[in-house]
Amino acid sequence: xxxxxxxxxxxxxxxxxxxxxxxxxxxxxxxxxxxxxxxxxxxxxxxxxxxxxxxxxxxxxxxxxxxxxxxxxxxxxxxxxxxxxxxxxxxxxxxxxxxxxxxxxxxxxxxxxxxxxxxxxxxxxxxxxxxxxxxxxxxxxxxxxxxxxxxxxxxxxxxxxxxxxxxxxxxxxxxxxxxxxxxxxxxxxxxxxxxxxxxxxxxxxxxxxxxxxxxxxxxxxxxxxxxxxxxxxxxxxxxxxxxxxxxxxxxxxxxxxxxxxxxxxxxxxxxxxxxxxxxxxxxxxxxxxxxxxxxxxxxxxxxxxxxxxxxxxxxxxxxxxxxxxxxxxxxxxxxxxxxxxxxx
Amino acid sequence: xxxxxxxxxxxxxxxxxxxxxxxxxxxxxxxxxxxxxxxxxxxxxxxxxxxxxxxxxxxxxxxxxxxxxxxxxxxxxxxxxxxxxxxxxxxxxxxxxxxxxxxxxxxxxxxxxxxxxxxxxxxxxxxxxxxxxxxxxxxxxxxxxxxxxxxxxxxxxxxxxxxxxxxxxxxxxxxxxxxxxxxxxxxxxxxxxxxxxxxxxxxxxxxxxxxxxxxxxxxxxxxxxxxxxxxxxxxxxxxxxxxxxxxxxxxxxxxxxxxxxxxxxxxxxxxxxxxxxxxxxxxxxxxxxxxxxxxxxxxxxxxxxxxx
Numbered sequence: 001x002x003x004x005x006x007x008x009x010x011x012x013x014x015x016x017x018x019x020x021x022x023x024x025x026x027x028x029x030x031x032x033x034x035x036x037x038x039x040x041x042x043x044x045x046x047x048x049x050x051x052x053x054x055x056x057x058x059x060x061x062x063x064x065x066x067x068x069x070x071x072x073x074x075x076x077x078x079x080x081x082x083x084x085x086x087x088x089x090x091x092x093x094x095x096x097x098x099x100x101x102x103x104x105x106x107x108x109x110x111x112x113x114x115x116x117x118x119x120x121x122x123x124x125x126x127x128x129x130x131x132x133x134x135x136x137x138x139x140x141x142x143x144x145x146x147x148x149x150x151x152x153x154x155x156x157x158x159x160x161x162x163x164x165x166x167x168x169x170x171x172x173x174x175x176x177x178x179x180x181x182x183x184x185x186x187x188x189x190x191x192x193x194x195x196x197x198x199x200x201x202x203x204x205x206x207x208x209x210x211x212x213x214x215x216x217x218x219x220x221x222x223x224x225x226x227x228x229x230x231x232x233x234x235x236x237x238x239x240x241x242x243x244x245x246x247x248x249x250x251x252x253x254x255x256x257x258x259x260x261x262x263x264x265x266x267x268x269x270x271x272x273x274x275x276x277x278x279x280x281x282x283x284x285x286x287x288x289x290x291x292x293x294x295x296x297x298x299x300x301x302x303x304x305x306x307x308x309x310x311x312x313x314x315x316x317x318x319x320x321x322x323x324x325x326x327x328x329x330x331x332x333x334x335x336x337x338x339x340x341x342x343x344x
Numbered sequence: 345x346x347x348x349x350x351x352x353x354x355x356x357x358x359x360x361x362x363x364x365x366x367x368x369x370x371x372x373x374x375x376x377x378x379x380x381x382x383x384x385x386x387x388x389x390x391x392x393x394x395x396x397x398x399x400x401x402x403x404x405x406x407x408x409x410x411x412x413x414x415x416x417x418x419x420x421x422x423x424x425x426x427x428x429x430x431x432x433x434x435x436x437x438x439x440x441x442x443x444x445x446x447x448x449x450x451x452x453x454x455x456x457x458x459x460x461x462x463x464x465x466x467x468x469x470x471x472x473x474x475x476x477x478x479x480x481x482x483x484x485x486x487x488x489x490x491x492x493x494x495x496x497x498x499x500x501x502x503x504x505x506x507x508x509x510x511x512x513x514x515x516x517x518x519x520x521x522x523x524x525x526x527x528x529x530x531x532x533x534x535x536x537x538x539x540x541x542x543x544x545x546x547x548x549x550x551x552x553x554x555x556x557x558x559x560x561x562x563x564x565x566x567x568x569x570x571x572x573x574x575x576x577x578x579x580x581x582x583x584x585x586x587x588x589x590x591x592x593x594x595x596x597x598x599x600x601x602x603x604x605x606x607x608x609x610x611x612x613x614x615x616x617x618x619x620x621x622x623x624x625x626x627x628x629x630x631x632x633x634x635x636x637x638x639x640x641x642x643x644x645x646x647x648x649x650x651x652x
Contacts, residue, residue, distance in 0.1 A: 016358030020365075085435055106540055110518040110628035117432040117521065209424040212431065230652045234639030236420065237652050252646070254639035317652045320424035323633040327540040330562075338560075344539045344546050344625045 085120040085148055093124045094219050095199035097187060097272065101179030102140065102206045103132040106344060107324050109139055111206040116147040122215045124199075128186065130179035131155040139343055156182045174283070174293040176205070181282045187272065188279055199272040200225075203265045207324050210266075214318035217310040218269040224302045227311035229267040230320040238264065239314045240307065248307040248314075260304070261295045266319045268294070274301055408507040408528055410439045411495060411580070415487030416454070416515045417446040420635045420652065425515040426457055434463050436524045442494060444487035445469040453651060468494055476593065482601045485591045488512055492583060492590060499584055508580030512573045516632050523626035526618040527577040533610040536619035538575040541629035547572060548622045549615065556615040556622075564599060569606040574627050576602070582609050 098119065102108060112129070119125050127149050131140055134157045144151045156178050180203055187201065200221045204210065218225055226248060228239030233255040240263065241250035251262035261268075275281070281300035288296050311318050332338065412433065416422060426443075433439050441463055445454055448471045458467045470490040472483075492510075499506055509530045513519065527534055535556060537548030542562040549571065550558040559570035569576075583589070589608040591601055619626050 013355060016355075016362060020358050020362055106545060107628065107630055109625075110539065110630050113520045113628075114428055114432060114518045117435055117519075118428060120435055121431060209428045211427050228650070230424065231420065231635045231637075234636050236637060236640060237650065239650075254641075315650055317650060320421065320427075320652070322421055322424050322635075325631040325633050327629075327631070328543055329540075329545060330543045332544055332562075338545045342537075342546060342623060342625065344628070 086125070086150075087121075087123040089150075090124055095124045095126055095197050095272075096122065096215055096219060096269075097126050097128060097183075097199055097201045098204045099128045099130065099180055099183035099201060100204050100206050101130050101132060101176035101183075104137065104139075106327055106329065108206070109143060109344060111324060112140065112143055115204070115206055115210075116143070116149060118210055118212070119149055120147065121212050125149065125215070127151040128183045129153050130183050132158050132176070132179055152186060154179075154182055154186060174285075174288055174290075177283045177285055177288075177293065184275060184282055188276060191272070191276055196272050196276050200269040201272060201275055202269045205265060205321075207322060208266050209320040209322045211318045213316075214311075217318065221269050221271045221308060221310075223274050223306055223308065224268055224270050224298065225308040225310045226263055226268045226314070227309070227319070228314050228317050229264040230317045232264045232267075232321045237317050238262070238267070240267075240309055242309045242313045246309060246313060248304055248309055256291055259292060259295055261298045262291075263294055263298075264321060265294055266321060268298065268307075270301060407438050408509055408580075410436065410524055410528060410577075411442060411508060411510040412439060412513040413442045413444065413488055413491035413510065414513045414515050415444050415446060415484035415491075418451060418453070420637065421632050422515070423453055423457060423652065425632065426454070429513070429515055429519075430457075430461050430463065432519050432521070434461075435521050439463060439524070441465045442491045443467050444490050446472050446484070446487055456651075466494065480598050482591070482593075482596050482598060484514075485593050485596070485601070489590045495580070496584060496587060499580065504581060504584070506580045506584060509577050510580055510583055511577035514573060514629075516630060517574050518628040518630045520626045522624075523619075526626065530577050530579045530618075531616060532582050532614055533576060533578050533606065534616040534618045535571055535576045535622065536617070536627070537622050537625050538572045539625040539628035541572045541574075546625045547575070548625075549575075549617060551617040551621045554617065554621070556612055556617055567600060567603045569603040569612070571602055571606075572629060573602055574629055576606065576615075578609065 100112075100115065102112060116127075119127055127144075129140060129144060129151060131137060131154070133155050136153055136155045141153060144153055158175075158178050183203075184201070191197070200218050202218060214227070217227065226240045228237045230237040232238050233253045235254060238251070238253045240248045241252050243249045251257045251259070253262045256262060278301055281297055283293060284296035338344075414429065416426065430441075433441055441461070443454065443458065443465060445451060445468070447469050450467060450469050454467060458465045468487075468490050470486045472486050476485070495510065509527050511527060523536070526536060535549045537546045539546045541547050544562040547559070547561040547570070549556040550560050559565050559567070561570040564570065586609045589605065592604045596604060
C-alpha cells in the first residue's frame with residue numbers, strides 16, 4: 001500500500017519536471033524570444049543611440065562611443081546583409097562628413113528618408129543636414145532622431161532677395177549656397193581647437209542617388225578627389241578627363257568644358273584637413289555664373305593637377321544626379337483638403 | 345502541516361511553469377507550422393532554377409519573409425532607382441526581392457546589379473506586348489503576374505499555412521523602414537496611407553473601430569478599393585489559396601488595377617489597417633524626372649562605354 005502510494009507520488013512529481021525539461025529543450029526560443037523581442041525590434045533606436053547620436057547633436061565631434069572593431073582593409077563593395085544599422089563607429093576609419101542642404105516641400109521627408117536608408121549602410125558617416133528655413137523644423141528633427149545616424153542639424157534661411165535676384169534665369173540661381181557654407185563653417189568651428197580628424201567632406205543633395213561604393217572611394221581622399229556623375233549637363237554622365245598617368249587633365253562635358261572645374265556638386269570630395277587649412281574657402285554668392293558654383297569653392301582649394309581621380313580612373317558611375325518630379329497636388333485645392341496634421 | 349503545504353507547492357510548481365511556457369509560446373509565435381521550409385535565397389542574388397534541392401526544413405524563429413515584387417524597365421535612371429531601392433531593402437531582415445524586367449531577355453545591367461545587390465533576389469523577365477504600351481493602359485501587369493506566378497510555383501508543393509507577406513514595390517517609390525515592420529504582421533490583406541498620390545499629399549483608408557469603412561482619396565473614391573499599388577500587402581497564404589487571382593489585362597480600366605486584383609482575394613471588411621490606424625504616411629509615391637540627355641552626341645562617341 002505504502003509503496004504504491006510512494007510510487008504514485010514520485011511519478012506525480014517527476015512527470016511535470018520531465019515535461020518541463022522537454023518543453024524547455026524543444027523551445028529554447030521562448031527564453032530568448034523575450035530577450036530578442038527587446039533587441040531585434042526593427043525600429044529600435046536605443047542601439048543606434050548608443051552609437052553616440054546624442055553625444056553628437058550639441059557640440060563637436062567624433063567622440064562617438066567606440067565599439068571594438070578592428071578594421072583591416074576597407075571593403076570595396078558591401079556584399080553581406082546589413083540589418084543592424086548603422087555599422088559601429090570605428091577608430092581607424094576616416095569619417096565622411098556629408099553636408100546636405102534641404103528645404104521644405106512635399107517630397108522632403110521622402111527624399112531624406114531614402115537618403116537616410118542609404119547612409120545607414122556607411123560606416124563612420126556624419127550627416128550634416130542644413131535646412132533652408134528660419135527655424136529647425138520638427139519634420140527634419142524627428143526624422144534625424146529616428147534614423148539612428150550620427151547627425152548635426154543646422155538651419156539658415158536664404159533671404160528672398162538671394163533666391164530671386166542673382167540671376168535672370170531662375171534655373172541658374174545657385175541654390176543651397178548659404179546652407180553649404182554653414183556646414184563648412186560648423187566643421188571649421190568644431191575643429192578649431194582640436195586636432196582635425198581623418199576625413200572627407202562631401203556635398204550630397206537630397207534628391208541624388210548614391211551607391212555605397214562611392215563612399216568607400218571617397219573615404220581616403222588626400223586633398224580633393226573627383227569622379228563621374230550621371231545625368232548632369234544634358235549627358236548620360238559627365239566625367240573628368242584622366243591622362244594615362246592618372247592625372248586629371250580636362251573635363252568631358254558639353255556644357256562649358258573650359259570652366260576651371262567643370263564638375264557637379266556631387267562629383268568631388270574634399271579632405272577635412274584641406275578645409276581647415278584654407279578657412280577662407282567657401283561657396284561664393286555674388287557673381288557666380290550658372291555652372292560655376294563648384295568652381296567658386298574649388299579654385300581656392302586646389303588646382304586641376306592636384307585632383308585625385310577615383311572610380312577606376314573615372315570610368316565608373318557611382319552617383320546619379322536624379323531629380324524628383326514635383327507631385328501634382330491639384331486635388332488639395334486652395335485651402336488644402338488633407339489634414340495638415342498628418343505629416344507627409 | 346507545513347511540510348504538507350510545501351509538498352503541495354512543489355507539486356504544483358512545475359505545472360504552473362509549464363502552463364506559463366505554453367502560453368508564452370502561443371502568444372509570441374504567430375501561427376506557424378513548426379517546419380517552415382525556406383527555399384533559401386542565398387547570398388549575392390541567387391537565381392533559383394526550377395529543379396532546386398528540396399527546401400530546408402527548420403523550425404523558424406517566426407519572422408515571416410517579405411516578398412517585394414518590383415517590375416522594372418530599361419531607361420536611363422533604371423540603375424539609379426534600383427540602387428537606392430536596394431539600399432533601403434538591405435536594411436530589412438528577411439526580405440526577398442523579386443525583380444521582373446519588362447524585357448524579352450535578362451539584361452546585362454540588371455543581371456550584374458542583382459549579382460552585386462547584397463540581398464536575396466530573384467531575377468525574372470517578361471516582355472509587355474507592344475499593343476499594351478499605350479498611355480492610359482495599366483502598366484507592369486505582365487511583370488507583376490510573373491512575380492505572382494513564380495511565388496505560387498515555388499510554394500505549391502509545400503503544406504499550408506505558409507508564412508510570408510507580399511507587396512508590390514515600384515522602383516521609383518520611397519519606403520521608410522517602419523513600413524516593413526508594419527506589413528510583416530499581415531494576416532490576410534493590410535492597408536496603409538500612401539503619400540503624394542491621387543493629386544493629394546496623401547491618400548488613406550478611413551478606419552473606424554479598427555476596420556476600414558471608406559477611402560480618403562482624391563481620385564474616383566467610388567472604386568471598391570481606392571488604394572494605390574504601394575498601399576497594401578497580401579499574406580502569402582492568401583495568394584496561394586487564390587491561385588487564379590492575377591492582375592487583369594483584358595477589360596482593365598485605368599486606375600482599376602488594384603481594385604480588380606483585391607476584389608478577387610478579399611473584401612473591405614477583412615482589410616487590416618496598419619500605420620497607427622492609417623494615420624501615418626510610411627511610403628511615398630515619388631516619381632523621378634525624365635533625364636535631360638540633350639547634349640548626348642550622335643557622332644564622335646566616347647572611347648569607352650560606361651554603364652550608367
